[in-house]
Amino acid sequence: MKLTQRRITRPLSIAFLTTTVLSGCATFDVNESIGWTNEEAATFTGGNLELARTAGQRAARTEAATALLAEPLTRDSAVQLALVNSPTIQALIARSWETGASAAQTGRIPNPVFSFERLVSDDSQTKDLERFIAFGLLDVLLLPMKKGVAERGMESARVKLTSDVVAEVTAVRQAWTQAVAAKQLVAFAEQVRTSADASAEMGRRLESVGNFSRLERARQQVFYADATMQLATTRHEAVVAREKLIRALGLDDRQLAMLKLPERLPDLPAQPILPGEATQTLGDRRLDVRMAKASLDRAARAQGITNITSFTDIEVGYRETKATGPEESEELSGYEVEISLPLFDWGNMRRDAMSAQTLAAGNEYAATLRNASSSLRETYSAYRTSFDLSSFYRDEVVPLRTLISEENVMQYNGMLIGVFELLADSRTQTSSIMSAIEASEQFWMADAALQAAMMGRPMDASVGTMAAAGGGEEAGH
Amino acid sequence: MSSRRDFMKYASMTGGAVAAGSVSRNLMAALPEAVIQTEVSTMPPLFPDSGPDYNPVVTPNGWTLPFRMRNNVKEFHLIAEPVVREMTSGFNANLWGYNGQSPGPTIEVVEGDRVRIYVTNNLPEHTSVHWHGQRLPNGMDGVTGLNQPAIPVGKTFVYEFVAKRPGTFMYHPHGDEMVQMAMGMMGSWVTHPKGKNNLISDVDRDFCVIMNAYDIVPGAATPKIMTMLDFNLWSWNSRIFPGIDSFNVRQGDKVRMRFGNLTMTNHPIHLHGHEFVVSGTDGGPVQTSARQWEVTTDVAVGQMRQFEFVADELGDWAFHCHKSHHTMNAMGHDVPTMIGVDHSGMAQQIGSVIPDYMVMGERGMADMTEMEMPIPDNTANMMTGDGPFGSVEMGGMFSMLKVRADQPRGDYTDPGWYEHPPGTVAWEYTGELDQPERFKSEVSSSNMAPAPPTESVEIDVRKPRRRLG
Numbered sequence: 001m002k003l004t005q006r007r008i009t010r011p012l013s014i015a016f017l018t019t020t021v022l023s024g025c026a027t028f029d030v031n032e033s034i035g036w037t038n039e040e041a042a043t044f045t046g047g048n049l050e051l052a053r054t055a056g057q058r059a060a061r062t063e064a065a066t067a068l069l070a071e072p073l074t075r076d077s078a079v080q081l082a083l084v085n086s087p088t089i090q091a092l093i094a095r096s097w098e099t100g101a102s103a104a105q106t107g108r109i110p111n112p113v114f115s116f117e118r119l120v121s122d123d124s125q126t127k128d129l130e131r132f133i134a135f136g137l138l139d140v141l142l143l144p145m146k147k148g149v150a151e152r153g154m155e156s157a158r159v160k161l162t163s164d165v166v167a168e169v170t171a172v173r174q175a176w177t178q179a180v181a182a183k184q185l186v187a188f189a190e191q192v193r194t195s196a197d198a199s200a201e202m203g204r205r206l207e208s209v210g211n212f213s214r215l216e217r218a219r220q221q222v223f224y225a226d227a228t229m230q231l232a233t234t235r236h237e238a239v240v241a242r243e244k245l246i247r248a249l250g251l252d253d254r255q256l257a258m259l260k261l262p263e264r265l266p267d268l269p270a271q272p273i274l275p276g277e278a279t280q281t282l283g284d285r286r287l288d289v290r291m292a293k294a295s296l297d298r299a300a301r302a303q304g305i306t307n308i309t310s311f312t313d314i315e316v317g318y319r320e321t322k323a324t325g326p327e328e329s330e331e332l333s334g335y336e337v338e339i340s341l342p343l344f345d346w347g348n349m350r351r352d353a354m355s356a357q358t359l360a361a362g363n364e365y366a367a368t369l370r371n372a373s374s375s376l377r378e379t380y381s382a383y384r385t386s387f388d389l390s391s392f393y394r395d396e397v398v399p400l401r402t403l404i405s406e407e408n409v410m411q412y413n414g415m416l417i418g419v420f421e422l423l424a425d426s427r428t429q430t431s432s433i434m435s436a437i438e439a440s441e442q443f444w445m446a447d448a449a450l451q452a453a454m455m456g457r458p459m460d461a462s463v464g465t466m467a468a469a470g471g472g473e474e475a476g477h
Numbered sequence: 478m479s480s481r482r483d484f485m486k487y488a489s490m491t492g493g494a495v496a497a498g499s500v501s502r503n504l505m506a507a508l509p510e511a512v513i514q515t516e517v518s519t520m521p522p523l524f525p526d527s528g529p530d531y532n533p534v535v536t537p538n539g540w541t542l543p544f545r546m547r548n549n550v551k552e553f554h555l556i557a558e559p560v561v562r563e564m565t566s567g568f569n570a571n572l573w574g575y576n577g578q579s580p581g582p583t584i585e586v587v588e589g590d591r592v593r594i595y596v597t598n599n600l601p602e603h604t605s606v607h608w609h610g611q612r613l614p615n616g617m618d619g620v621t622g623l624n625q626p627a628i629p630v631g632k633t634f635v636y637e638f639v640a641k642r643p644g645t646f647m648y649h650p651h652g653d654e655m656v657q658m659a660m661g662m663m664g665s666w667v668t669h670p671k672g673k674n675n676l677i678s679d680v681d682r683d684f685c686v687i688m689n690a691y692d693i694v695p696g697a698a699t700p701k702i703m704t705m706l707d708f709n710l711w712s713w714n715s716r717i718f719p720g721i722d723s724f725n726v727r728q729g730d731k732v733r734m735r736f737g738n739l740t741m742t743n744h745p746i747h748l749h750g751h752e753f754v755v756s757g758t759d760g761g762p763v764q765t766s767a768r769q770w771e772v773t774t775d776v777a778v779g780q781m782r783q784f785e786f787v788a789d790e791l792g793d794w795a796f797h798c799h800k801s802h803h804t805m806n807a808m809g810h811d812v813p814t815m816i817g818v819d820h821s822g823m824a825q826q827i828g829s830v831i832p833d834y835m836v837m838g839e840r841g842m843a844d845m846t847e848m849e850m851p852i853p854d855n856t857a858n859m860m861t862g863d864g865p866f867g868s869v870e871m872g873g874m875f876s877m878l879k880v881r882a883d884q885p886r887g888d889y890t891d892p893g894w895y896e897h898p899p900g901t902v903a904w905e906y907t908g909e910l911d912q913p914e915r916f917k918s919e920v921s922s923s924n925m926a927p928a929p930p931t932e933s934v935e936i937d938v939r940k941p942r943r944r945l946g
Contacts, residue, residue, distance in 0.1 A: 195830045202823060209817045216813075407696065407853055409833045411809075414852035415842060415859055416695050418812035419827070426830045 028100035028154050034093060037162040040287075041455060044169040046076075048083045051093045061085065069258040075266065075444070078176040078249065079169050086172075086250035092164045100157035107150025110139050113317070126325040134317025134336065138309055145305050152298035156291060163287040166457040168248075173448035174459075175245040180265050181441035182234070182241035188434045189227075189234040192427050196227035199423045220420060223427065265440045268394065272387040278380045278454055279373060286456030292361070292368035299361040303354040310347025310354075313340045372456065379446070379453040386443040393436035401432045508595050508633070509545045511554040513577035516540075517563045519722045521889060529587040531669035534683040534735070535889055537724065537876070538716045539665075542582035550591045550637070553584055555606065557628075557650075557662065558599035561698075564712060565720030565806075568857040570691065571699040572661035572715065573600060579715045580687050581664030584648070586640045588671040593637040596628060600657075603627035606636065607651035608666065609737075610759055610781065613638035621652030628652075643670040643677060644761050645735040645781045647687060659702040661715055663687055663739050676762035678785065681730035681886065686713045688776065688798075688874065690740035695807045696853030706741055707810065710857070711803040711873035718804070718875035719862030723891055724796060726788045727884035737781040744803065746782070747773040748878060750794040753786035773799055788880045793864075793895040798874035806857040806872035815839050843870060865894040 030051060038047040052058045065085040068077050083089060117130035139146075203220030206212035212220075246256050284290075315338035323330045408425045411417045449459040514520075520540035522533035527546040534541070544551050560574040575581025586592050598604050605627055607619035617638045621627040628634045646666035650657040665685045670677045690711050692704035713721050726732055733756070736746055754768040759781050776782045797804050815838035827834045835850060842860065852858065862869040869875070881892045 191830050194826060198823060198827045198830070201826075202818070205818045205820075205823075206813060206815075209819075211814045211816070211818060405831070406833075409831060410851050410853045411695065412837065413835070413850035414695060414807070414809075414856060415812055415837060416807060416809040416853075416856075418809060419815070419837075420813065422831060422834070423827065430830070 028097070028104040028157070030093065030097040030100065033096060033100060033158045033161055036158050037165055040162050041166050041169075043451065044079070044166050044455070045083060046080060048080060049089070049093070049165060051097070052090060065255065066258070069255060069260075072260045072262045073176070074262065075173060075176055078245070079172055082169065082172040082249050085255070086168070086248070088248075088250055089165065089168055092161060092168065096157050096161035096164070099160070100154045103150050103153025103157055105150075106153060107147045109143055109146075110136060121325075126323065129322040129324070130319065131321075132317055132319045132336070134315055134338075137314040137316040137337075142305050142308065145301055148301045149298055149305065152294045152301065156294040156298065159287055159290045159294060163291065163455075163457045166287065166452050166455050167459065170448045170452040170457070170459045172245075172248045173451075174445050175241070175248040176261075177265065177441055177444040177448065178241040179238075179245040180261050181437055181444075182238035183261055184264055184437050185234050185434055186231075186238045188430050188437070189231045192430045192434075193224075193227040193231045195423050195426045195430070196223040199420055200224035202419060202423075223424070227427070265437070265444055268387065268390055268440065268443060272384060273380075273450065275380060275384070278383070278450060279376055286372055288368050288372055288456040288458070289365075290456070292365040296358070296361040296365040299354070299358040303351075303358045306347075306350055306354040310350040311342055314338070375458045376453050379450050379458065383443075383446040383450040386439065386446040390436070390439040390443040393432075393439045397432055398436050401429045405429045509547075509552040509554045510543070511556050511576060511597070512543050512582075513556075514540050514582065515577055517578070517716070517720075519889060522887070523585070525585075528590065529671060531585065531587050532679065532683065533585055534583060534665075534667050534685040536583045536665060536685045537714055537722045538720070539578070539580065539685075539714045540582050542576065542584050547593075550593045551586055552593045552595070554595045554597070555581060555664075556597045556599055557604050557606075559601075560661075562661065562715050563720070564691075564710065564715060565717050565857050568717075568720075568855055569698060570661070570693055570710075570715070572691075573657060574661050574715075575664060579661030579663075580689065581648070581662070583665040583667060583685050585667045585669065587669045588640060588643045590640045590668075591637070592640055593635060595633055595635055597633040598628040598630055601630065603629050603652055604650045604657060604662070605634075605652040606648050608636070608638070609647040609649060609779075610644070611638065611646055611666075612641040619651045640668045642761055643668045643674065644757055644759075645685070645737060645783050647737045647739060647781065649739060656702045658689075658739060659691070659700055659704070661689060661691070661700070663689060665735070665737060667735065674762070676756075676765065678731065678733075678756070680733040680785065682724075682726050682732045682788075682889075683735070684724055684733070685735045687737045688713055688740055688744055689715055690742075691715075693807070695856040698855055708740070709807040709810075711740070711744075711798065711800075713874055713876065717806055717857055717873050718797075718871050719869070720857075721874075721876040723793070723877040723879045725879045725881070725884060725889055725891055727886060728788060728791055728880050728882045730788050730880075731785065732788050732878075733783055733785045735781065735783040736776045738776040738778055741778060742800075743775050743777040744874065745773045745775045745799040746784075746797075747799040748786070748794065748796050750790045750792060750878070750880075751786045751788065753784040755782055756785045757781075757783035788878065791880050791882060791895065792897075794878040794880065795871075796876050796878045797871070804871045804873050804875045806859050806861070808859045812838075816841055 034049050034051060038045050038049050041049075050057075052061050061084045065081055068081045068084070071077065073081065112133055112135040114134075115130075115132045117128065117132070119128035119130070120126070199220045200223065203212055203217040207214060207217040242259075242261070246259065249255075249259075251259060315336075317336040317338070318333070319336050320333040321331070323332070405425055408417060408422055412419065412422045452459040517538055519535060519537050522535050523541040523543060524533055525531060528544075528551055542553050542555070544553050546552070555575045557573070557575055558577075560572050560577055560579055562570050562572045562574065562579045564570050570579075572579040584594075594606070596604075596606050603621070605619045605621045605625060608617070616624050617636050618624045619636070625634070644667075646668065647663060648666055649663040665687050667683075667685060688711075690708035692701040692708045693699065693710055694701065695709075710717055716722075724732075724734075734746075734753075735757075736744075738744055749772075752770040752772055753774075754763075754770060755774050756763055756768065771784075774782055774784055802808075818839060820836045820839050824834065824836050833850075857872065859872060860868065860870040862871055862875070879892055879895065881895075884892055
């Protein structure tokens with residue numbers, strides 16, 4: 001009896017202890033993960049990422065959003081607004097929590113199986129009471145390895161959350177840039193229309209008093225038709241851009257009524273980020289590299305487990321049977337070991353699959369390392385090119401166009417050119433200012449993309465074709 | 478005449494005469510002094526201090542080249558060089574000329590003079606000089622390639638011939654002629670008669686003008702040399718009004734005007750208040766019997782005309798080319814006519830996109846003279862030049878003949894504005910203005926335009942439009 005009892009307590013206490021230790025380790029705390037993201041991506045979140053779970057928290061966030069909406073929305077306040085307001089970002093956090101928690105779960109020992117059996121004979125003379133507690137031996141033995149896998153999974157979830165937040169914030173910045181630029185463009189498209197309208201009206205009046213032929217009048221009217229169509233398109237584009245921003249910010253109907261955008265994009269920074277600054281930051285700490293590394297580690301560790309578990313599985317259990325009959329009662333207790341026999345499945349497919357997975361993850365990691373610097377260089381080129389183009393517009397093209405316009409007014413004053421040439425020139429000048437705004441927009445788009453790329457989350461940033469600055473010829477000929 | 482010698486000194490001083498720095502000292506010993514003119518105001522006549530005597534001409538906004546007599550030869554020194562010519566106050570042109578100015582100095586000689594002209598080429602390309610209208614040896618006619626090799630850059634050539642016939646002549650390059658004339662290379666030449674000539678009268682005042690045209694983009698300074706016909710600056714002696722000095726004479730003076738035309742179109746020269754006769758053409762003096770009284774004479778391209786009159790009417794008389802576009806300075810030729818165009822509301826609309834916009838030309842171009850608005854730098858105003866009663870609204874080939882009773886003989890200075898005797902200036906009528914009868918009779922005539930609708934008709938016309946609307 002004594003022997004048996006000793007036998008019982010030993011495995012039970014081992015299982016109990018291990019489980020306790022394990023459950024303490026493999027835990028995924030979402031707030032910790034958010035804090036980690038806030039720290040890692042401080043330039044993106046400003047430390048303001050949080051998950052609202054209670055009504056109070058939600059109310060506080062709504063209040064913060066309202067405060068941010070009270071002023072014209074700057075590029076930075078747009079990000080803050082998205083962080084406190086966007087359901088998309090809340091969903092990202094929740095998804096990350098889910099993934100992290102699931103990963104943590106894999107690092108825990110499966111619960112022991114306890115079965116209780118009560119068998120009674122037909123005549124109710126004999127009763128069999130059987131208690132059986134069992135757990136997978138390999139599960140316990142491999143626990144440290146499983147814990148490693150789980151940790152990599154949680155790491156992966158944390159990094160992914162950061163990466164997703166970076167992407168979301170970048171999308172907000174880009175949407176904000178596009179919305180402000182589109183709004184600016186509408187104002188100038190209206191100017192072009194006003195100028196073209198003046199040409200058309202002037203042409204009409206000249207024709208009405210016999211100073212213009214129908215042909216000459218029609219030529220002036222054509223500009224008006226073009227300008228009107230351009231204005232309609234520009235207005236629609238402004239709506240599209242604004243709605244895209246509204247979605248990125250997650251504004252509801254009440255909030256979007258409050259949304260005020262600034263009149264213009266910010267000035268270019270005095271100095272662009274230098275190539276060294278852009279490419280040397282982070283390195284191994286890049287998000288894409290870390291995600292690939294976590295995947296690789298996880299695959300490698302999982303492969304180690306699979307190498308063992310694919311051959312067989314060992315289940316260990318303690319069984320206690322109590323048979324009560326009319327004649328006698330009998331108590332039996334003892335352990336049970338259950339091994340699956342690899343007769344049909346030697347597990348080689350599972351091992352192959354894991355090897356392949358590890359191999360793939362390894363190559364993906366290598367690819368990520370190699371692509372990281374390449375895509376960063378490309379993004380930097382887009383950034384730098386758009387900076388140079390935009391500053392060229394600011395320093396060269398727009399001043400030249402302004403000079404041409406001023407000189408044209410003087411030419412007009414001297415009756416050296418007519419009002420139609422003057423108006424045509426004003427349209428050309430306005431068009432080049434619109435191109436300058438587009439160049440500035442491209443810069444801020446590329447800037448947002450570069451910030452993300454430097455963190456290791458490549459985003460789209462392409463340099464579009466710039467409109468020509470316009471020749472030196474007088475307009476209208 | 479000792480006074481003449483004094484005058485020479487005076488003339489060279491006021492002319493800012495300086496030796497040409499680019500001609501070497503050795504050459505200087507052999508060559509007559511190359512006098513450079515830096516002033517654009519009219520220089521007083523240059524009376525000869527050697528050689529045969531004559532009554533010199535005056536070149537408005539120009540001067541006469543001094544000479545020296547050497548072994549009975551009259552020697553001049555022309556330096557062909559780039560110059561900056563003030564065409565009117567505030568507008569300077571980069572031209573090519575002679576001895577510091579464009580046009581070059583007037584050369585005055587006497588019939589029968591042996592003349593030797595040293596021509597130094599300080600231009601960036603070769604040149605030559607053609608003595609337009611002269612009888613001379615073929616090898617002295619100055620056509621590059623035909624009569625002589627071109628004068629290379631930095632070289633000096635000598636022309637020598639006898640001034641055979643009296644009259645008005647010109648000189649200009651005949652090497653890369655189109656470019657060099659478009660750049661302003663030209664000058665006047667006057668051969669005075671030797672002694673008495675029945676067809677050439679003695680005059681009290683003798684003016685010498687060469688007409689030239691330039692195409693200079695407003696705000697620029699160098700002529701567009703490829704322009705064929707569409708010039709925008711029409712000038713007398715490379716000056717445009719109000720930069721052209723007035724022709725100042727004493728009442729009763731016999732006046733001779735000599736006009737040469739080196740532009741690419743003809744110019745009908747018109748004088749107010751007097752009649753004149755054309756006394757000389759390219760071919761020489763006009764027979765007295767062939768002269769007729771005129772107020773306008775056309776000077777065709779490449780021609781010279783001299784005309785004479787007695788300035789007997791006091792006042793400030795307009796004197797100009799009668800092609801009215803030639804009495805404007807730079808203007809747009811592709812500007813639509815804005816006269817009568819209703820601008821209501823337009824100024825604000827255009828002003829919203831072009832802040833400095835002002836309505837121009839709604840009533841005509843006289844607006845130009847009323848508004849003082851900024852125009853491109855180094856641009857001559859189109860209609861400008863103020864008279865005692867306001868803007869003269871003229872430019873280009875315009876000046877005035879100022880006839881004064883008290884203008885001293887030989888004095889060419891501007892006497893100022895004419896003081897009209899009381900009651901001799903057009904005045905404003907402020908009395909009752911009757912409607913002219915003739916309008917009514919015109920209306921009743923059957924072949925005239927229909928009468929303007931009376932009030933009742935107007936209402937009839939509007940009614941159906943309202944219904945339609």
